[in-house]
Amino acid sequence: MENYLKSSKLKRSIIAVFTVLMLPLLSMAQFSISGTVSEKSNQVLPGASVRLKNKGTGLTSDAHGQYRFNNLKAGNYVLIVSYIGYRSTEKAVSLNADAVVDITLAPAAFLADEVIVRATRANEKSATTYKNIGKKEIEENNFGQDLPFILNNTPGVVVTSDAGAGVGYTGIRIRGSDASRVNVTVNGIPYNDSESQGTFWVNMPDFASSVDNIQIQRGVGTSTNGAGAFGGSVNIQTASVADQAYAELNNAYGSFNTLKNTVKVGTGMIDNKWSFDGRLSRIKSDGFIDRAASDLKSYFLSGAYYGKKDLLRINVFSGQEKTYQAWNGVPEAKLRGDLVALEEHYNNNLGYLYYTDADRANLFNSNNRTYNQFTYKDQNDNYTQSHYQALYARQLNEKFSFNGALHYTDGAGYFEEYKNDQKFSKYGLPDVSVGGSPISKTNLVRRRWLDNDFYGLTYAFNYVPSSNLNITLGGAYNQYRGKHFGQIIWAQYASTAANDYHYYDGKGNKDDFNTYAKVNYSPVSQLSLFADLQYRNVNYDITGLDKNRNTLDFHNKYNFFNPKVGATYFINQQSNVYASFSVGNKEPNRDDFSNLKAGLPVPKSEHLNNVEAGYRITDKDFNVGINVYGMFYKDQLIFTGEVNDGGDPYRQNVDKSSRMGLEIDGSYSISPKFIINANAALSRNKIKNYIDYVSVYDANFDLINVQATSYANPDISFSPNTVLFGELVYKPLSGFAMALQSKYVSKQYMDNTQNESRKLDAYWVNNARLGYDFNLKGIKNINIGLLINNILDKKYESNGYTYSSIYPWGMLTENFYFPQAGTNFLLSLNLKF
Template identity: 65%
Template sequence: MMLAAWFAVLCPFYVLAQFGISGKVTESEKGSVLAGATVRIKQNGKVAIADKSGNYNFNNLSTGNYTLQVSFIGFEAQEKNVHLDTDKELSFSLKPSAFLGEEVVVSTTRAGNKAAATFKDIDKETITKNNFGQDLPFILNNTPGVVVTSDAGAGVGYTGIRLRGSDATRVNVTINGIPYNDSESQGTFWVNMPDFASSVDNIQIQRGVGTSTNGAGAFGGSLNIQTTASEPEAYAELNNTYGSYNTWKNTIKIGTGLIQNKWSFDGRLSRIKSDGFIDRASSDLKSYFLSGAYHGKNDLLRVNVFGGSEKTYQAWNGVPEAKLRNDKAALLTHYLNNKGQLYFTKEDSLNLFDANNRTYNQFLYKDQTDNYQQNHYQALYARSFSEHFSFNGALHYTTGKGYYEEYKNSQKLSKYGLDNVVINGTTISKTDLIRRRWLDNNLYGLTYGFNYTPESNLQFTLAGGYNQYRGKHFGQVIWAKFASNGDNDRHYYDNKANKDDFNTYLKVNYSPLASLNLFADLQYRYINYNILGTDKNINQINLKDQLKFFNPKIGASYFINPNSNFYASFSIANKEPSRDDYINADAGKLPKSERLNDLEAGYRLKTETLNLGANVYGMWYKDQLVVTGKVNDVGEYYRQNVDDSYRLGIEMDASYIFSKYFSVLANAAFSKNKIKNFVEFIDDYDNGGQIENKYKNVDISFSPNTVVAGELVFTPVNAFALSWQSKYVGKQYLDNTQNDKRKLDGYLTNNIRLAYNWQLKGTKNINIAVLVNNVFNKKYESNGYTYSYYAGGLVTENFYFPQAGTNFLLNVNLRF
């Protein structure tokens, strides 16, 4: 509906042009045609793909000056200018690249143009124009099936991303083919790498299982990130952003360009600070990126060193529903139900009743912060031995260390391994205290890939990786009102986790006909995981598990012509449980691994004005781990395996250029996400134990049935662009009972982005851009949680994470 409305509004602006440009793309040494070469008109963004004879064609162009850019993997890009006042013929002869292309670094983990996979490529230009300092999920917000959220409410600090309803623990993330997901929780924490988007060259988003990659299993999709590639000329860049909630971003980038056509060095320093939309939800973030490369004719060596540090005030508990709705009677009931659990002091009470209903934060302690530093070291190497055989591999090392600090009221001394305190004959068993929970971890390993192309229609890829994770988890009490026999350095719990992860996969692409491509992708993965020590409740842990997975994938692509094709694939993926699944399971029991069967089918079309993708999918899960409310034998909640669940959907993604002034981008995802049989467990404080409720065919939590996004771009002159962005996310349930009293309402948000470019003497380019988020001040919540219990009847507690109203970010970028 949204897309149709845009078409109706813009049709009067579309005027049929009069002339055309056509030609052929060949390679300079042998004169053979380069079928599949991309030809782009710089002024209006129109794209043509060279056909099997190397020919391209643009029609309906008005009189004027145009710049045509031609690119093809393995060849140097070329530009030509043309003045159009009649039909023109313009051919290109491309030279082979003087050195190995950067794209070879991620070639083994990515889907190619012929792949029977559902994917979207995000180029550097798109990333740059949407980068105002918000975390990477917000830059990807307008891609199909994506839903994002921010604890602080404005996209800086702790943020999250869901893809097809799957959370970050089910979305595989690699950086230059190296795993980024945390090995134990399997989540991704973008707050540890602030402003990372400023050092990203391109991203491929694969939805569904996708092609084999390294790291955690892709149960919703994968993000394959390639960092900064070398630029041919030296540059310096100053990038500064200021916006609502006292948000600042300061970035400095420098690069040498190619030195003697072989060496290059690039660097970045960034700082981001924000008070946050939510009370006290501040962020103080710093990051860096350093890269050096040697470019040979047949090999490429690149060393990357990057990392970040963060200090983020916690906004993890959300806003109680009664507070959010300004329901004073319900808020009093909530307070009385939770007095002594969430609220202890007079200050807690005043904060709950007096704070703004949308910016309320339960925490008041001044150092209620999360503190973490992470550093990454990557050595990437690629070599082409011949036109038939090449190799790429990497050595990597990641180190991280940090803690979160909490003020806790009325804690039992015994929970911290402390003795009761006796004062004047009175035994004291509880105390107020400040605790820190630490993580000190390391991940190191290697990845490898061999590519063999014995014939033009046959390609083999043998790749994989081996990674070792070593993590230390421990807690400290750094202050207590009654210190008992503790001290600051004492670890009240301490455990070590080791995880070894090996995988190898063989990919085969075969084209028996010029129009047909077949592929098979077979992956074997082995995991050895163990934890030894005491957990946060000072219970003994001695867990060991070994898992062996076989993940096969098959598919086919049929090309109607070089611009359009159909594809279909079937994939199987297996995924190990997370750390909490192991620790919180009943003693002596191990959670089952999860299994996914994924069927994808789609159509892609790419012409000079239209880029279209449409696909359908079915994802059938066996033993998916979900929250049920069940508690273990020591009272901890844990996820359980449900036998059968599934996701069915259709996705569409399109961009269309109406004229040199107007273009539109739109995508939509419609899905059905169900658990066939679900059992809910609710604590019964009246009678003890838990009450079970059984459900059939209920919606999977946090899985909206509808996600629609669109962007209208108006470019009256080459230097200025105005964009209107809209996004609708349907309702989401907070748990798996499909209960309308436990849900997030659907919401529609609108943003405006303006950008203007010009040049001054001494600069290469000056760009000023403004992003106005939520222009209609929509009050909405993008995340939440719920729990219920029986105490004189059923009580349900919902908590929500409100997002900011109308807010802005102003960015000024100077490039020299």
């Protein structure tokens, strides 16, 4: 017995010593925590947020609700798991081996913010081509550039920047369609300008910092509110309730003295009923182009009440921009450094009459790629836009719910410009006499104003009588009241105008009503049928004088019926195929009427038939979407190349045109450290028969005629047939990630003649992004980010324009380009408390 006791003591001693010796090895060992996030009914929750408390490490569950943290040292951890509409939970894990921790979330006691945009969103049953962008991806790519540059990594998207570096005036095209054909909503409320139908992101600086998620639908998509979607739609949901109180400081600095400062605060849920959030931002940049400076300010305030069956959220946000004009581009001769051709450009544009000595010196002596024609110190665009939204949702019972919104947008501002040698008569003013000599022209400074109001309501009723049937009835009624007027604030020779004199006054009044019914029905578990019927009525009156003092008197009424049908077949839980047919209609914009040449027919509305078909597969390590599409237009409005008497280009209806293409979008996790994201858009964009008009002038530069030339089956302008994107993400350490991004855009023609001398060359641009997350005592998370754009210093132009004229000595064609910046960087430091 004594020997046995001695033996047992010896074994315990050996085990204890062995354990002590192994502790350093155990602490160095690498383990994992994985599991599945689901609700009480065992329904998995894809996209749930899972993070390690105080570790600065987080991820989202995959399509099967699964998550996995790798390369963790032994020790104690706390998992924090959250999902919209469910109560967040924390779970302690003592890790000394690979652990499987399944999480079950209970429904929250309040209605989730996602119901606000549900009626206008597509899902896997909608037979629609779409892309969802979550908050994490938005944050990773948000260094202060405008929202289009955050969306640049999505299929078929091409972006451009007037100032060359993504701050200030920026543009976006989807499937070759410009911003006036891309429907944008914020919480289901239309954002496109009612008259131009464009979207001016410069009026919403740093708005991405207040965005929770974005859905891009390509093609006609599902019925939404506002302008017709002829290229796609961008559906934005602003920030939803945070898990807990927070404060953030987000700062960035980089090339061209670009500076971003953002402060964000939020209360989280108070008493399980209330939440308040706020943001204050400023962005300043000198721009890549000479004098293309931007001074942007914005704020976002939001308060919400959450009940068990209802939700009320009030949003107030505003943006103020002061942007030096860089929208004339660089003449081709200047860009190419051809001094002989540049002298010809100067003479052809009567530089000796309209250019000052300083203008000529600027044209010939400035940098070829950063030249800006404007030199007047206050050649600025100034605009303030404020938005007020009241969003309400109520779950009436288990099957029936409602959400609606009241909104008001107030916009006012002007752009100021210096003009040489202007005739008094052009401004409705009499000539003057100086020292007894008649004076009919003067140098002056003018402002062109836009003062507008946009208000209305949106609504949607959702009825789910059974698990296989979902019905939505929704719509909107909105009114726009716009005032356009011009003022002269200084003149070298003063005429009879008073300080408050308006040399033109115009109005644009637009009433827009739409209603739609959407139905998802699954006759069998694997098949979902989708139908969406929309009626839209538009009354649009344009009156007064335009900027050239021509009389405007247009009263237009449109009635559109936009049906959409589709089907989705679920092959299994991971994959499905879909097909749809959709109809879109769209009214002309203000310029189509105000720029209309005398004697030409009033522009007709446009019609689009859109066919989409695709295949989607999602697995544990990869997901891929492949779709083909056909967009067949009737009476599409396109620029003809001709200008009116005021020098403004105008569009005309073409009988038949089309866009057809193939799009691929996917990602693949090679390992926990390597991820590949890629997409491709291949397309063919054609006008069946196109007539190009060129103005003919005499030796005195008076318009005498128009020459017409027919073209068979040319490419549609600004429609590259190939757009490719690839991204390699490397995560060597916990909290640290590097990404190499590559974007290729094939050549684009600047008009519809498919002339090789009037094109944007293809370009291939590479960016690199680095991010490191860690924490210190008292700071929840610290993120250091670095974005290096155009790391290979590619010289390229992403936008431009062209026009031609015929004179007794021959045809003159002028091309202008918008060069983009070479290698440049943005460095960010973001603190979360």
